[in-house]
Amino acid sequence: MTELNCLIVEKRDAVALITLSRPDALNALNSELFRELAITLDQVEADESIGAIVITGSDRAFAAGADIGEMKDMSYSQMLDDAGLTRHSDRVALCKKPVIAAVAGYALGGGCELAMMCDFIIAADNARFGQPEIKLGVVPGIGGTQRLTHLIGKSKAMDLCLTGRMMDVDEAERAGLVARVVPLDEYLDVALQAAAEIAAYSQPVTRNMKYLVNSALETPLEQGLAIERQMFKANFALDDQKEGMAAFVEKRSPEFKNR
Ligand code: HXC
16 A cells, blocks of 8 residues: 555455544645545555445544645646646545445535545534535535535525535435434444445445446436346346345355456
């Protein structure tokens, strides 16, 4: 593994646990962190022994946004060059393996956007979400107006983006942003357990599952249904389909081989 300054990466059996680690800045996302995250995901995707990923922060902050100190003096032309913060910022959304965000504390601005790039969010009961960019004189830059609107609808997304207010975890769960809310002392274990369950399934199937659910947000229903039907049929080319169904009939646990 490459030496990392902003992340802690651990392998927990078939799960990669990536912890954002800039404690002095509430895990503010700077270009070094985004670059390290991209390198780490390249390595994790290439590692066949890893079937799922958890991204987390600290109990106080998942991430309080992009690093304002790094951004504040940048020129328009520097931003256009994509040289800094935005260069690797979409990498999590492009990950082919399932990614769970385990969120406690603040998930603001780029932090909320990073959580939304993950496949789903398991949140601690102290989590707070928001897109406060308006207070800094900017709009969100890595999905805050787009993914948030897809996930929670126009009215609430407008409310959050235009006022910059934070929502607590109950509101976030009611709005559909968060998949599960759990006590602060359990959220990481719950996320790791969910990731371990996912990692035990067939990797080609979890990969296609991600593709299909994401397609539902981007394709008309009829087209999405057609893609799903084709992928369902294509599953029958996998040894793992034979193993999964044989195991059910034989009343034993399946052993998937990822092929
Ligand atoms: C850099 C940050 C930071 C950030 C916090 N810190 N957020 N540094 N960038 N986004 C630093 C503080 O400067 C402080 O450093 C330390 O973390 C602790 O923060 P405090 O403010 O002292 O803590 P607290 O009073 O508890 O308030 C927590 C907070 C507040 C409400 C989360 O820190 C806050 O409002 N942060 C900014 C949130 C934000 O606007 N995010 C959106 C950023 S724009 P020192 O050295 O003083 O101890 C964005 C655009 C995305 O994300 C586009 C992507 C390319």
